[in-house]
Amino acid sequence: MATVADPKHLEGDSFRARVQRIGGYMAGMIMPNIAAFIAWGLITALFIPKGWLPNAELAKLVGPMITMLLPILIGYTGGRLVHGQRGAVVGAIATVGVVVGTDVPMFLGAMIIGPLTALILRVFDGYVQERVKAGFEMLVDNFSAGIIGGGMAVAGLKGIGPVVEQLTKAAGHGVDWLVSHHVLPLVSIIVEPAKVLFLNNAINHGVLAPLAVQEATQKGKSVLFMIETNPGPGLGILTAYLLFGPRTLRATVPGAMIIHFLGGIHEIYFPYILMKPKLILAAIAGGMAGVGTAMVTGAGLIATPAPGSIFAYLAETPKGGYVPVLLAVIVAAGVSFVVGSLLLGFGRGEPEEVEADEAAAGTAVPAARPASTTPATPVAHRTTSEA
Amino acid sequence: MPTIAGADIRKVVVACDAGMGSSVMLASQMRKRLKKYDVAVEHVAVNSIPSDAQVVLTQSSLAARAQGIAPDAVVVPFQMFMGDPAFDKVEAAIRDGGTLGA
Numbered sequence: 387m388a389t390v391a392d393p394k395h396l397e398g399d400s401f402r403a404r405v406q407r408i409g410g411y412m413a414g415m416i417m418p419n420i421a422a423f424i425a426w427g428l429i430t431a432l433f434i435p436k437g438w439l440p441n442a443e444l445a446k447l448v449g450p451m452i453t454m455l456l457p458i459l460i461g462y463t464g465g466r467l468v469h470g471q472r473g474a475v476v477g478a479i480a481t482v483g484v485v486v487g488t489d490v491p492m493f494l495g496a497m498i499i500g501p502l503t504a505l506i507l508r509v510f511d512g513y514v515q516e517r518v519k520a521g522f523e524m525l526v527d528n529f530s531a532g533i534i535g536g537g538m539a540v541a542g543l544k545g546i547g548p549v550v551e552q553l554t555k556a557a558g559h560g561v562d563w564l565v566s567h568h569v570l571p572l573v574s575i576i577v578e579p580a581k582v583l584f585l586n587n588a589i590n591h592g593v594l595a596p597l598a599v600q601e602a603t604q605k606g607k608s609v610l611f612m613i614e615t616n617p618g619p620g621l622g623i624l625t626a627y628l629l630f631g632p633r634t635l636r637a638t639v640p641g642a643m644i645i646h647f648l649g650g651i652h653e654i655y656f657p658y659i660l661m662k663p664k665l666i667l668a669a670i671a672g673g674m675a676g677v678g679t680a681m682v683t684g685a686g687l688i689a690t691p692a693p694g695s696i697f698a699y700l701a702e703t704p705k706g707g708y709v710p711v712l713l714a715v716i717v718a719a720g721v722s723f724v725v726g727s728l729l730l731g732f733g734r735g736e737p738e739e740v741e742a743d744e745a746a747a748g749t750a751v752p753a754a755r756p757a758s759t760t761p762a763t764p765v766a767h768r769t770t771s772e773a
Numbered sequence: 774m775p776t777i778a779g780a781d782i783r784k785v786v787v788a789c790d791a792g793m794g795s796s797v798m799l800a801s802q803m804r805k806r807l808k809k810y811d812v813a814v815e816h817v818a819v820n821s822i823p824s825d826a827q828v829v830l831t832q833s834s835l836a837a838r839a840q841g842i843a844p845d846a847v848v849v850p851f852q853m854f855m856g857d858p859a860f861d862k863v864e865a866a867i868r869d870g871g872t873l874g875a
Contacts, residue, residue, distance in 0.1 A: 403837045410790055410820050410838075417791045584834045587791050638855050645798065645854075653795035657832070657852045693794060 402583060409588020415464040415497055416591035420692045422459055423595075426451040427689025427702050436606060438705055452603055457485045457492045461500030472511070472531055473504030479535030483542025488551050491603060493596035495542070495550035503538040507531060558600050561610065570609070570681055574673030577614055579666050582656045590614035595690045607686030607704045612676070612711070615694035618718025619672030620655040621647045623665055625719070626726030627658055630733035635661075650693025664729050672722025679717040685710030776874040777827055777847045779866035784813040786846075788831040788839050792818030795854055799830065803860065810867045822846070828863065828873060847874035 429451065431437055433444040458481045465477020477500030484495035510530055518526050564570045580589055590613075598610035624646060628639040635658070642654045659665045679685070685707060691698035696715065703711045785803060789796035800816035807814055819838050822829055826846040831839045833850035840848045851859035866873045 400837070402834070403841065406790070406835070406838055407820065410818065413791060414818060414820060417793055584790050584832065638853065641855055649798075651794045651798060653789065653832070654854045656834075657854065660834070661852065 406584060406588070409585050409592055411467065412497060412592030413587035413590075414467055415460050415500070416493075416595065417587060417692070418463050419456065419459040420690070422451070422456055423599075423689050423692070424702075426456065427687075430602075430606075431688050431702070431704060434606070436705065452491050452599065453489060454482075454485055456599075457481055457496035460493055461496040461503075464497055464500030465504035468501045468504035469508040469511070472507060472527070473501075476503045476507050476531050476535035476538065477501065479503070479532075480538035480542050483539030484547040484550060486543060488547065489603075490551055490554050491596070491599050492547070492550065492554070493599065494554050494557075495547055497596075498550065499538060499542050499546055503535060506538070507534050510534060554596075554600065557597055561597055561601070565609070565681065568681065570613075571674040571677040573613055574670055574677055578619065578669040578673045581614060581652070582659045582666060582669065584653070584656065586614060586652060590690070591692070598687075598690065602686075602688055605686070607688050607707065609677070609680045609686045611687040611690050611702075612680050612685065612714060613673070615691050615699075616673065616676045616715060616718050617647050617650065617652070617694050617696055617699070618676050618715040618720075619669045619722040620652055622672050622719040622722030622724075623658065623668050623726045624655055625723045626665075626668065626730055630727050630730040631658070631662075647696055650691075650695025650698055652694055662730070665726055668722045668726035668729055671725040672718040672720075675721035676714045676718025680710065680714040683710035683713055685714045687711065775845055775847050776872050778872055779868070779870045782812055782828055782867050782873070784815065784826070785828045785830060785863065786822060786826045787814060787816045788819045788822050788829055788835065789816070790819060790835065792816060792821065795832070799854060803830065803863075806860070806864055807867065810864075812867055830859065830863065849873065 426448070429444070430448050432439050433441045434448060435442075435445070437445075458478050461481025462474045462478040465480075466474035468477075480499045480503035481492075481496045484492045484499055507530070511527075514526060514530070561570075564573065577589055580586075594610045594613055598608035601608035601610060621643065624639050624643045628636055628643070631639065639658075642658070645651050645654045659669060686704065687699065687702045688704050689702050691702050699711060699715065700708075785807060787796045787800040787803060789799075796816035796818075800814050804814040817823070819831065819835050820842065822839060822843045824843055824845070826843045829839050829843060829846045829848045831848065831850060832854075833852060836848050836850040840846070849859050849863055851857040863873065865871060
């Protein structure tokens with residue numbers, strides 16, 4: 387499971403596990419609320435002045451949903467992760483403190499103050515649990531949560547909110563800089579390998595989507611939604627596998643292509659790369675080509691396409707934006723297919739030259755672990771397991 | 774390393790990063806295979822594997838995390854989401870009464 391860009395985890399799985407866990411925590415606050423993102427995206431696409439059915443009255447839903455509802459849901463969910471239902475409630479209360487008085491969608495603020503407030507309540511609850519007199523539990527529970535939640539809302543409005551607003555704006559300027567200097571495609575060099583190490587949700591929902599939402603509220607669409615979620619690179623690699631991959635694995639590929647491209651479950655293609663780590667170069671090339679195409683053509687989506695299915699892409703493309711969006715997917719798939727096919731040697735020598743393949747991979751990957759680069763193990767009994 | 778006898782397995786937990794995508798897909802496949810043995814299959818996020826889980830199926834990249842969260846569970850890692858021998862291993866242990874995790 388070694389990849390080119392992540393030599394650190396070769397030391398052991400603990401580093402990767404730690405990053406995954408933190409990332410999983412951030413994604414865990416966003417992902418349960420994706421339906422709300424989709425509702426906001428669809429309402430925006432339909433009713434804003436440039437939308438399909440412009441309607442000033444219904445468009446009033448757009449602002450409060452993105453600046454109030456979504457951050458509060460994130461703060462609520464973050465609180466729940468830390469301290470159950472009570473944590474959720476104080477997380478939501480405190481999040482209101484960071485969202486009022488700003489027009490920036492305060493996702494980062496919500497991701498900080500929600501769990502933090504729940505943590506304070508958890509410490510308090512642990513302290514008083516055995517000290518409350520019988521019959522006073524409800525009184526103490528309700529007022530402690532109310533006071534801590536309310537206090538943190540004030541702290542959020544006066545202290546945390548303004549700081550996070552500056553941070554969010556600075557991050558937004560950083561992205562603007564990447565875009566205006568035409569270096570945004572380089573982000574794929576980090577994103578694609580990290581994605582295959584199952585950091586996909588952390589990167590997209592934890593980092594890119596909050597920035598993208600900020601951009602989308604200003605410009606009506608954002609290319610940042612398309613960096614991690616583009617189903618093109620995965621499709622290209624699976625296609626290369628189908629034609630030129632190890633023969634024993636080819637039978638599984640068509641099903642994987644459907645699940646990946648139509649169902650949007652990208653995890654399905656990660657193992658195909660983990661087995662032949664050099665294919666990460668195809669994913670990076672495809673990702674960069676996709677982002678580059680999106681930048682040149684001005685592609686963007688209005689909300690986060692989750693799961694990263696072509697159907698989600700089509701549903702969240704702004705009116706009149708289909709050609710650039712589809713082009714970004716097609717170019718990404720084409721480039722990763724061509725690079726992937728080259729790396730697989732167009733199927734020559736399959737399966738006799740597996741050893742040579744591994745040697746070639748070894749030059750790009752300093753210390754690929756044998757267990758993860760030997761396709762023989764998972765392949766050996768595969769025919770019996772298809773039932 | 775924890776082990777479990779196939780006959781004692783009542784529930785298999787399938788874990789993925791978010792507990793919403795690949796684990797749901799795999800859980801529905803495993804549910805079909807294990808229904809006839811009266812074994813339940815659930816899907817969860819890795820971070821919320823219940824501490825009393827018996828058997829956890831998860832992609833090998835996530836196995837270390839899964840074991841850390843449920844130290845007493847038998848974590849069965851797999852490579853591929855379709856047709857991995859690990860799925861057969863679990864089914865065979867339940868069907869034939871072998872030992873998992875040894």
